Amino acid sequence: MARPGTGVGGEGAGRSRRVAGQSSVRSERLCTSFTRVAWRVPVLRRTCNFQADASVLRIEETNRMPTLLAARAPRLITGTASALAAALALALAACGDKPAPSGPPPAPEVGVVTVAPRALDVPTELPGRVEAARVAQVRARVTGIVQKRLFAEGSDVKAGETLFQIDPAPYRAALDSAKAALAKATANEQQATGLLNRYKPLREANAISQQDFVNATSAAAQAGADIAAARAAVQTAQLNLDYATVTAPISGRIGQALVTEGALVSASEATQLALIQQVDQVYVNFSQPVSDITRLRKAFASGKSRSLGLAIPVRIVLDDGSVLPQAGKLLFSDLTVDQTSGQVNLRAKVPNPDGALMPGMYVRGRIAQEQVGAAVLLPQQAVQRTTQNDTVLVVGADGKPSVRVVKLGGNENGDWIILDGLKPGEQVVVDGFQKIRPGGSVKPVPWNGGAPASAPAVPASAPASAASR
Numbered sequence: 019m020a021r022p023g024t025g026v027g028g029e030g031a032g033r034s035r036r037v038a039g040q041s042s043v044r045s046e047r048l049c050t051s052f053t054r055v056a057w058r059v060p061v062l063r064r065t066c067n068f069q070a071d072a073s074v075l076r077i078e079e080t081n082r083m084p085t086l087l088a089a090r091a092p093r094l095i096t097g098t099a100s101a102l103a104a105a106l107a108l109a110l111a112a113c114g115d116k117p118a119p120s121g122p123p124p125a126p127e128v129g130v131v132t133v134a135p136r137a138l139d140v141p142t143e144l145p146g147r148v149e150a151a152r153v154a155q156v157r158a159r160v161t162g163i164v165q166k167r168l169f170a171e172g173s174d175v176k177a178g179e180t181l182f183q184i185d186p187a188p189y190r191a192a193l194d195s196a197k198a199a200l201a202k203a204t205a206n207e208q209q210a211t212g213l214l215n216r217y218k219p220l221r222e223a224n225a226i227s228q229q230d231f232v233n234a235t236s237a238a239a240q241a242g243a244d245i246a247a248a249r250a251a252v253q254t255a256q257l258n259l260d261y262a263t264v265t266a267p268i269s270g271r272i273g274q275a276l277v278t279e280g281a282l283v284s285a286s287e288a289t290q291l292a293l294i295q296q297v298d299q300v301y302v303n304f305s306q307p308v309s310d311i312t313r314l315r316k317a318f319a320s321g322k323s324r325s326l327g328l329a330i331p332v333r334i335v336l337d338d339g340s341v342l343p344q345a346g347k348l349l350f351s352d353l354t355v356d357q358t359s360g361q362v363n364l365r366a367k368v369p370n371p372d373g374a375l376m377p378g379m380y381v382r383g384r385i386a387q388e389q390v391g392a393a394v395l396l397p398q399q400a401v402q403r404t405t406q407n408d409t410v411l412v413v414g415a416d417g418k419p420s421v422r423v424v425k426l427g428g429n430e431n432g433d434w435i436i437l438d439g440l441k442p443g444e445q446v447v448v449d450g451f452q453k454i455r456p457g458g459s460v461k462p463v464p465w466n467g468g469a470p471a472s473a474p475a476v477p478a479s480a481p482a483s484a485a486s487r
Contacts, residue, residue, distance in 0.1 A: 125458070129449030129465030130413055131400070133440045135392040140427045140435055141333070141384035144364070146304040148379040151367070152296035154268045158283035159261040160184060164291075171274045175266045175294065182264035182291055184283065189262050193255035200248035207241030214238040261285075270296035271373075300375050302334065302346065304364040304383050308355050311362060314387055332366040334375065335382040344369045348385060384428070393427065394436040397467070400448045401426070401434050411447040412440070417459035419447055 162184040169181050214234045221231040266272070273293045283289040334342040346368030355362055366383060368375065375381070401424070402409045408426050411419040424439030440446065447454075448465040 125417060125461045126453035127450060127463050128413070128419075128447050128453060128460045130445040130462040131396065131448055131465050133394055133442055133444045133446060135394050135440075135442055137389060137391050138393040138395070138430065138435055139386040139389050140393065140437070141386045141430065142306070142310065143335070143428060144304040144306050144383050144385060146302045146366075146381055146383050148375045148377055148381060149301040149303055150270075150295035150297050150377045151299045151301055152268055152270065154266075154270070154294045155290050156181060156264060156267070156272075156292040156294060158184065158264070158289040158291060159285055160189065160258050161285045162186075162188065162262060162283065164277055164279055164281045164283060167275050167279060169272060169275075169292075171272070173272060175269065175272050177266055177269045179266045180263055181266055181272070182277075184262040184264065186259055186262040189255065189259040193252065193259050196248065196251040196255040200245065200252050203241065203244035203248040207238070207245050210234070210238040210241040264291060266294055268294055268296055270294045295377055297370055297373060297375070297377065300368055300370045300377070301349075302332070302366045302368055302375075302381060302383055304366065304385070305356075305359070305361040306351075306364055307361050309360075311351075331386060332368065333384040334368055335384060336374070337380065341384075342368070342374060344371070346383075390427065390435075390437060394440055395430065395433045396436055396446060397448055398429070398432060398434055400446055410440070411451070411454070413445040413447060413460060413462045417461065418457070419454055419460055 164182055165185055166183040167181070168183065169175055169179070175181070214237070217226060217231050217234045220226045221228070271294065273295070275292055276290050277283060283291065330348040332346040332348055334346065336342065346366045349365045349367055352363040364385070366385070396410065400410055407423050409421050409423050412422045413419050422439055425437045427435040427437040429435060445462050447460075447462075450460070454460060
């Protein structure tokens with residue numbers, strides 16, 4: 019007797035159950051994997067409020083289905099998973115939608131300064147060369163051998179300080195000889211004078227001839243002249259002896275020694291021994307085109323600017339762009355125009371207590387030759403310079419920036435001086451150029467030169483460099 023489930027029908031049912039069990043396991047694994055993936059996606063878990071427990075319960079319910087429906091279980095579970103995936107995709111698409119922006123974006127903010135003209139001294143920057151106020155070439159005044167050098171090269175010396183010692187022996191001997199000649203002349207003069215004194219009463223008594231008296235008088239006079247010549251010779255010998263000791267003619271800084279010990283120097287060739295320059299005050303020689311002077315005269319005549327008179331200050335700018343703390347004074351402007359360059363020479367005297375200016379140095383001088391009544395100071399970053407012209411950006415009443423050509427008149431403390439092209443109250447862009455779009459509007463805000471926004475704005479009439487600091 020066959021056991022239940024061993025017949026044909028029993029074997030078919032057993033196969034169905036095995037197939038259904040395998041399909042159920044595969045579907046369960048598929049749904050579990052999908053659930054785990056969906057649960058790990060934060061957007062699905064947070065936005066769509068996905069719950070993995072429902073899928074697990076559904077899988078458990080599927081496992082408890084009757085045997086007759088077990089063969090259909092894989093298709094049901096697979097359909098459920100597909101529907102769940104489609105629902106999750108729709109939810110994700112719905113959650114990812116964003117509302118379209120409403121209206122145009124706000125205008126970008128740019129830093130501006132307000133134009134406020136005021137009276138300014140307009141400096142003219144000219145190239146110049148530094149020259150020592152006093153220069154002395156130390157030269158030999160007697161011939162001889164240099165015995166000693168008595169100074170340190172490059173040091174400061176005082177007037178009268180000994181620099182070189184030339185062999186004095188020949189000149190000391192010459193002095194002694196001159197003194198001896200003076201003594202001899204003095205003795206001869208005493209003899210001649212005594213003889214003349216004896217002849218005077220004899221001549222009155224006609225005891226001697228007139229010729230003898232004249233000879234005695236002439237001899238006394240010659241003796242007096244010999245004394246004078248001997249005294250001059252003594253002075254000359256004394257001078258030559260003094261010249262053997264070479265001293266500094268002026269106070270200043272001495273350079274290198276041009277001769278060494280043992281060198282033969284000559285008075286006839288005036289051998290140069292050293293050079294002393296006085297640099298506590300220096301001259302600076304400038305050159306200015308005659309066209310600038312003509313323009314200044316026309317401006318003075320028309321009343322657009324006025325002259326500052328004779329007391330014109332001069333500021334010296336060094337090679338690195340720094341300005342010398344002490345200001346100089348313009349001494350004169352030459353009346354003659356250089357025929358080759360068409361320029362006029364100017365000279366200024368500048369204090370140089372720390373020796374920052376050295377003779378021969380190239381500098382630039384800012385000379386305030388005129389004063390303008392309506393000028394504007396702008397930071398250098400606000401001005402765009404090209405080979406054709408100089409321009410700035412001015413924000414109009416409609417909030418749109420426009421290009422404006424301006425005329426520069428030099429700089430002051432790092433800011434440009436604007437002579438023409440701007441009107442009072444206009445707003446000039448200083449910061450935020452990268453935010454400006456062609457044809458777009460901007461929102462002007464006061465520029466504080468990098469200071470906090472709560473700081474008061476600095477108008478263009480005040481030195482803009484103060485804000486930038």
